[in-house]
Structure formats: structure tokens, C-alpha cells
Amino acid sequence: MQIDFHHGVTYVCARLAGFEHAAANIVAYCAQYVDDSISAGLIRFDNGAMFNRISSAHKMLDYRNFRELANSRVWIPFHFLPGNGGLPAGQDPEGSFVDKLICRPNSPVAQAMVQECIRHRHKPYGLYRLGITLHVYADTWAHQGFAGVNHRINCANDLVDSNNIPDQSLINRLQSFFIGEALPLGHGSVLGNPDKPFLRWGYTNGRGEKVVRDNPRDFLEAADQMYQAMQRFRAADPEAPVSGLPEPDRSLIAHMLSSITDIKGEMRHQTWLTAIAAGKFSFGPAKISYAAKGRGSWKYQALRVEEGCDRNDTKIPYSPDFLSSHWKLFHDALKAHHFFIIHELLPQYGICVA
Structure with missing residues (x-):
């Protein structure tokens, strides 16, 4: 999914679920920032303090850039949550290990992830973790059928549009890309089709199975389930x-x-922001915006330095406000989510990844 859903739709669902503007804004910002938090490593301050951050995305969400994207530490916990064949813990899908890694919409793995987030809502970063969790949760619908590893299961052929006619536009775009081992990573072989909410399309996967996708239906279901998850978060009850x-x-x-x-x-996102500002939804008019970097971004507010001035060898002026900044709390939540997914949740399903 892209910024129109991760930021715009997430904000709408949060307000409908009962969150006030400020809290909904945090949740929506975090949901989108998962795609934009590309830097990892130490932040060094001039007073000797340090902060370690991890990334949840790569510099280019571009499927030609294989070396950057082939990193299961990012792809699996934040974008292609393994679905274990849609089976509960203790059961294995037929096939090989990769069948456990294929993303499935609203899988038991995904539901357990949401429940854990709700159980830890009291943490200082609880609201930020909700946004991160909702990003991953929503992507289980968009990225279903694909795995966050380099594998032939991700190959796609016979691309068709909603009328079952060969999608020549996508085929032409693919021909301009580097065709090689990079494309079987994630949904690279169908480019951005799974992330565009308006598309109805189809393809034949790496096993010769015909797949029909209805993005409007899937995205609406994702929004509905996110809305329910947010209500449970507010109720402090993962099973309410x-x-x-x-x-x-x-x-x-x-x-x-x-x-x-x-x-x-970005164009679709602006349409959502306009509708929200105009009061099209039942919670009334609201003004929201999003800046991933530069002045106005959470990162700038926390560090007060321009982009590129936060490298490991640069010492940044320290402010006590940093500890309570949105950016720092987002990264706290990011690390908590990553640790839980890799070291606690996936092993329950017999899944061991880097």
C-alpha cells in the first residue's frame, strides 16, 4: 500500500474508531513513516549521549535495487509478514519452508501481532507501535501471495487487467526494468499493482496458479479490520x-x-486530505499533513538538523526534549515491534528468519 492508504485511510479509521485528532495523527504518521524510515545506526549527541535506530524501509522502494531490498530484517517484519499458510501456531502448510513465509491477509500471525500491540498499549510508545502494527497489518491484504524473500514463488506471468485482457501497460513497464534475479523479491514482478487501491487485475504465479486480485475489495476489508483493531486498542482488550x-x-x-x-x-493522498479537510466523514473537518523529512518532519523536530547531517560521524546538539519526541518514540516502537516479530512471534509458527 502507499501513502494514500497508510496515512489518509489510517487517519480516517482512527477518528471513526474514537481517537481524537492528535492521537489519530500520531497513528497515521507512524503508519506511513514505516515506508520512509530508511536510516539505521547511531545518533551521536554533543554531550556524549547516543541513540541507536533501525530502519523499516530501504532507500529506494524500487525492485531493480536488489542489493538494497534483499534484507529480510526489513522486508519480513515490516512489509511481508509471513502467513504460515493461514494456519494457527503448531500447524504447518503443505510444501516447503517458503510456504510458511508467504503473506496471507489477516492470518493468525497477523492477528497475534495486533493482539500483542494492544496488550502493550500502556507503554510510552504504545500509540506509535499501533501505527507501525497497522501498516504491517494492512499490507497483509496488499501483499498477499508474495513473500519477502528472493524466491520463484514471487514470479508472475500472464498479467491481465480487470477484463482478463493482457495488461500491456504493465508488461511494457516491466520490459524497461532490469529483468533478473531481483524481480522475484516481494511483488517486484508485478511492480506496484498490489499497492494501488483502485486496481482489479490478475496474474499467473510462479507455480502456474492463476490469481485474481480485487484491490478495492481487499483494501476495504483491510480498513474495516484496522477500524476494529483500533476500537480494541482503545478498549484495552485485544478480544473485545x-x-x-x-x-x-x-x-x-x-x-x-x-x-x-x-x-x-501522492496524488491520491492529496485527494484524501482534501476530503478530510472538507468534513466528508462523520467526525467532521480536520487538517492533517505529512512530511517524511526536512522542516516539518518528526525527524527535524527531534534532531533540529537538516537531512544528511545525522550520519554516524556527526555530533548533534542534544536537547532533553529528544527523549519525548515523536521521532524517538517511533523508533522505540519500531525496535519493540521488530524484536517481537522476529524473536517471539514467528518462532511460535516454526519460522526462523534473520
């Missing part, structure tokens, strides 16, 4: 009985997912 998206908001979300057809996510 909750309702689905209310009408007419659900219908409006469904309409916007399918009717906003700009190819670029």
Missing part, C-alpha cells in the same frame, strides 16, 4: 467484541478507494 465500519463512512471509503485512480500515490 466490536462492530465494523459505520455507514455512511464505509460506503464513502469504498467509493474513494475505487474511484481515485491517479497512478501516483
Whole structure:
């Protein structure tokens, strides 16, 4: 998914679930920043203090850049959560190990991830972890059928559009890419098709199985399940009985997912921000924005330095406010999420990854 869903739709669902503007803004910012937090390593301050950060994305979300993307420490815990064949812990899907790694929508693994996030809502970074968790949770719908490793299961052929006609536009774009071992990583062989909410399309996967995808339907289901997860978070009960998206908001979300057809996510995102500002949803008008870097970004507010001035060999002026900054709390949550997924959750399903 792209910024229109991770930021715009997440904010809408958060407000509908009962979060006030400030909290919903934090959740939505974190959900998108997972795709934009590309730097790792130490931050060194001029008073001797240090802070270690990890990345949740790569410099280029570009499937030609194989060396950058072939990193399961990023791809698996933050973008292609293994689905274990849709089976609960203690059961294994038929096939090989890669069948455990294939992403499945709303899998037991994904549900357990959400429940753990809710159980730790009291942490100082609890709200930030919710945004990160919702990013990964939503991606289980968009990235279903693909795995965050370099494997033939990710190959796709016979790409078709909603009318089952060969998608010549995508085929032409693929021909301009480097065709080689990079493409079987994630959904590289279908480029951005899984991330665009308005597309209905299909392909034949690496095992010769025909797959039909209905992104508007899947994205609406993801939004509905996110909304339910947020209600449970607010109730401090990971198993609380909750309702689905209310009408007419659900219908409006469904309409916007399918009717906003700009190819670029940033353009679709602006349409969502305009609708939110105009009060199209039942929570009334609200003004939100997002800046991944530079002035106005969480990173700048925390470090007060321009982009590129936070390298490991650079000493940054320290402020006590850093400890309570949005950026620092996001990274605290990022590390907590990463540790839980890799070292606690996936091993319950017999999955061991780097």
C-alpha cells in the first residue's frame, strides 16, 4: 500500500474508531513513516549521549535495487509478514519452508501481532507501535501471495487487467526494468499493482496458479479490520467484541478507494486530505499533513538538523526534549515491534528468519 492508504485511510479509521485528532495523527504518521524510515545506526549527541535506530524501509522502494531490498530484517517484519499458510501456531502448510513465509491477509500471525500491540498499549510508545502494527497489518491484504524473500514463488506471468485482457501497460513497464534475479523479491514482478487501491487485475504465479486480485475489495476489508483493531486498542482488550465500519463512512471509503485512480500515490493522498479537510466523514473537518523529512518532519523536530547531517560521524546538539519526541518514540516502537516479530512471534509458527 502507499501513502494514500497508510496515512489518509489510517487517519480516517482512527477518528471513526474514537481517537481524537492528535492521537489519530500520531497513528497515521507512524503508519506511513514505516515506508520512509530508511536510516539505521547511531545518533551521536554533543554531550556524549547516543541513540541507536533501525530502519523499516530501504532507500529506494524500487525492485531493480536488489542489493538494497534483499534484507529480510526489513522486508519480513515490516512489509511481508509471513502467513504460515493461514494456519494457527503448531500447524504447518503443505510444501516447503517458503510456504510458511508467504503473506496471507489477516492470518493468525497477523492477528497475534495486533493482539500483542494492544496488550502493550500502556507503554510510552504504545500509540506509535499501533501505527507501525497497522501498516504491517494492512499490507497483509496488499501483499498477499508474495513473500519477502528472493524466491520463484514471487514470479508472475500472464498479467491481465480487470477484463482478463493482457495488461500491456504493465508488461511494457516491466520490459524497461532490469529483468533478473531481483524481480522475484516481494511483488517486484508485478511492480506496484498490489499497492494501488483502485486496481482489479490478475496474474499467473510462479507455480502456474492463476490469481485474481480485487484491490478495492481487499483494501476495504483491510480498513474495516484496522477500524476494529483500533476500537480494541482503545478498549484495552485485544478480544473485545466490536462492530465494523459505520455507514455512511464505509460506503464513502469504498467509493474513494475505487474511484481515485491517479497512478501516483501522492496524488491520491492529496485527494484524501482534501476530503478530510472538507468534513466528508462523520467526525467532521480536520487538517492533517505529512512530511517524511526536512522542516516539518518528526525527524527535524527531534534532531533540529537538516537531512544528511545525522550520519554516524556527526555530533548533534542534544536537547532533553529528544527523549519525548515523536521521532524517538517511533523508533522505540519500531525496535519493540521488530524484536517481537522476529524473536517471539514467528518462532511460535516454526519460522526462523534473520
